[in-house]
Amino acid sequence: MAAVMAAVMAFSCGQGTEDRRPAGNSVVYEMNVRQYTPEGTFEAAQKQLPRLKELGVDILWLMPIHPIGVKERKGTLGSYYAISDYCAVNPEFGTMADFETFLAAAHKMGFRVIIDCVANHTSPDAKWINECPADWYVRDSLGNTVVNYDWTDIAELNYDNPDVRTAMQAAMRFWMEKGVDGFRCDMACEVPFDFWKETIAMLRSEWPDMYMLAEGEDPRLHTVAGFDASYAWELHHILNDIAQGRKNVPELLEYIEKDAAAVPSDALRLMFTSNHDENSWAGTEFERMGNAAKAMAVLTFTLPNGQPLIYTGQEMGWNKRFEFFEKDPIPAWKNNGYTDFYKWLVKLRHDNPALAAGRDGGRFDLISSEDSTIVFDRTVPGDTVTVKVQLRAPWEYEITCR
Numbered sequence: 001m002a003a004v005m006a007a008v009m010a011f012s013c014g015q016g017t018e019d020r021r022p023a024g025n026s027v028v029y030e031m032n033v034r035q036y037t038p039e040g041t042f043e044a045a046q047k048q049l050p051r052l053k054e055l056g057v058d059i060l061w062l063m064p065i066h067p068i069g070v071k072e073r074k075g076t077l078g079s080y081y082a083i084s085d086y087c088a089v090n091p092e093f094g095t096m097a098d099f100e101t102f103l104a105a106a107h108k109m110g111f112r113v114i115i116d117c118v119a120n121h122t123s124p125d126a127k128w129i130n131e132c133p134a135d136w137y138v139r140d141s142l143g144n145t146v147v148n149y150d151w152t153d154i155a156e157l158n159y160d161n162p163d164v165r166t167a168m169q170a171a172m173r174f175w176m177e178k179g180v181d182g183f184r185c186d187m188a189c190e191v192p193f194d195f196w197k198e199t200i201a202m203l204r205s206e207w208p209d210m211y212m213l214a215e216g217e218d219p220r221l222h223t224v225a226g227f228d229a230s231y232a233w234e235l236h237h238i239l240n241d242i243a244q245g246r247k248n249v250p251e252l253l254e255y256i257e258k259d260a261a262a263v264p265s266d267a268l269r270l271m272f273t274s275n276h277d278e279n280s281w282a283g284t285e286f287e288r289m290g291n292a293a294k295a296m297a298v299l300t301f302t303l304p305n306g307q308p309l310i311y312t313g314q315e316m317g318w319n320k321r322f323e324f325f326e327k328d329p330i331p332a333w334k335n336n337g338y339t340d341f342y343k344w345l346v347k348l349r350h351d352n353p354a355l356a357a358g359r360d361g362g363r364f365d366l367i368s369s370e371d372s373t374i375v376f377d378r379t380v381p382g383d384t385v386t387v388k389v390q391l392r393a394p395w396e397y398e399i400t401c402r
Contacts, residue, residue, distance in 0.1 A: 023211055023228055023307070024268060024358035026058035026112075027346050032276055032312040033062055033093050034077070035322045035329045042089075042098040046105050051333060053109050055315055056346035059211065060106060061184050063276060064116040065089050065099060069123020072153040075325020080116070081186060082123040082153040086171035103179050114211060115175060117183035119168050120190045121147075121154040128167070129155065136164050148190070159192050169199050176203060182211035188227070189216035196225035213270060222267045229268035229307055232259070236272060239299065242391050243292035249369045249391055256304065256364065263305070265359040271300035272309040279311060280324045287319075294341060295395040301345045302378065302387045302399070304364040305357045308349065315342045352401055354378040354385045 029052060037044035052060070064080040067090050073082070077092065089099050106113050122128055124145055128136055138146040138156040145155035157164050172183065188196065196214075204210055204226075214227040217234060221227045238255055241247040259269065272278075273285040273296050285293040301308045313320075313330055317338035322328050349355050354362030355378055362378035362385065369375070372392040378385045388398040 023059070024266075024360055025350060025353065025356040026307065027056065027301075027349055028059045028061055028213070028270065028307060028309045029055070029057035030061045030275055030309060030311045031063065032322060033065065034080070034327060036312060038329050038331060040092065040327060040329060042094040042102040046102045048333065049105055049109055049111070052111070055310075055339070055343055056350065057111075057310060059112045059114060059181075061213070062113065062115050064118055064186075065093060066118075067091065069125045069153065071123065071125035073123075073325075074153050075323075077325055077327065078123075079151075079153055079325060081118050081121075082151075083118050084123045084126045086122075086168075087174045100178065107179065112181040112211060113179075114182045114184055114213065115180050116186055117172060118186045119157070119195075120187040121151075121156045123153060124155045126155070128157075132163070132167075133161075135161050136167075148187075159195055165195055165198075168195075169202065172199065172203060176207055176210065181209070182213070182228075184213040184215065185227070186215050188214035188221060188225075188230075189218050193220050193224045196221075196227070200226040219262045219264075219267075222264050229270050230263075232269040232271045232306065235259070235269070235303070236278070239273065239296040240288050243289035243296060245392075248372050249374050252299075252374065252391070253366065253369060260304065260364075267305060268307040268357045269305045270309055271303065271306040272311065273297050273300060274311045274314055275309060276311065276322070276324075279313075280322050284319050284321060285314070286317075287321075291393065292391075292395045295389050295391070295397050297341075297345065298387070298389055298397045298399070301349055302355055302385065304361060304378065307357045308345070310342060315339050348385075348399060348401075352378075352383055352385050354380045354383045 031045065033042065033045055034040045036048065064083060066083040067085045067088050068078040068080065069082045069084040089096050103113055136158055138158045140146055147154055148156060159165060200212055212227045213229040214221040215231055217231055221230045235255055238247055238251055242252065263269065273289060273293060282288060289296050300306055315338060316334055316336055318330060362380045365377040365379065367375040367377060373388065373390045375386065375388045384402050386400045390396045
């Protein structure tokens with residue numbers, strides 16, 4: 001369907017854009033700093049900002065930038081999510097000054113920049129382990145810190161202790177004062193919702209444009225906690241199942257109806273075909289989705305309430321699982337057909353208000369759902385986008401704007 005894509009790209013659809021778009025009409029880009037360049041530094045990543053500007057993305061999400069613990073470290077370099085100091089930067093990536101320079105350069109180019117907030121746990125040798133009372137952490141009957149799942153390189157924080165809450169709020173404030181535009185909050189549902197509610201309200205009183213993305217799918221992340229966006233995990237798994245022939249149009253339509261009823265009308269739902277977890281542990285989008293990968297990506301950019309995500313390497317069709325605990329960089333960036341594909345999707349998103357997420361986005365109207373093909377309109381006054389996606393081989397897609 002490349003010819004159809006090229007034809008649609010040639011049209012001048014929509015109303016135009018501004019340099020800093022509202023979150024509902026924006027595209028998130030997840031940057032894996034360690035693997036982003038052979039150097040794996042803020043300075044090297046900064047040199048890639050013009051390429052990302054050309055791609056058209058709006059919000060840059062940096063995976064955790066903090067120092068990684070040594071105790072129980074996995075692999076040579078450890079997990080980004082085993083943090084030893086919330087108010088410092090990983091020397092692997094450079095200095096605090098290097099990060100501030102990267103941030104200033106990104107802001108100058110019109111990007112918003114968010115960083116990972118890993119509030120559920122620290123590394124088992126974190127600064128707080130050594131400097132704070134024992135009851136800052138969840139402990140077993142023998143006094144040992146507690147881990148989640150098989151993550152032996154972490155120690156779970158105790159949010160029954162008000163001092164932990166205050167310290168985490170102070171750490172988030174530290175980065176807001178540095179100039180970041182918000183946070184992607186890891187394992188958000190494992191942290192008490194009342195903590196998020198209080199913290200988000202407090203920070204928003206000073207930074208009203210702060211953007212908050214929750215890794216989680218509980219509607220209370222919106223209705224109670226106050227997050228702008230949350231993960232559409234269920235949709236992601238449905239898209240994998242469609243690509244593998246286990247589900248089709250009925251399950252997708254059931255999800256759309258159910259999700260619309262579950263979350264508020266202004267909720268943004270992060271939609272993706274890959275991210276750091278999926279890439280490293282479940283496989284690249286090509287491993288999971290095969291030739292359906294582009295068709296599934298089209299849906300993440302066009303379904304109602306969706307806020308699309310592009311993960312490191314997707315914009316050039318990088319078909320490799322990144323090592324999670326080791327240096328495993330992209331050797332060099334190059335433009336190809338996947339670059340053109342994602343540029344087209346991003347521009348389509350920006351140029352058409354009907355595709356926005358949240359209450360300002362276009363109404364969803366199902367036109368047809370026959371023969372494993374879904375056709376739907378997204379409509380606001382003055383802008384209608386019609387999307388047609390075949391949910392079986394040859395996975396053709398077509399988008400028209402009027």
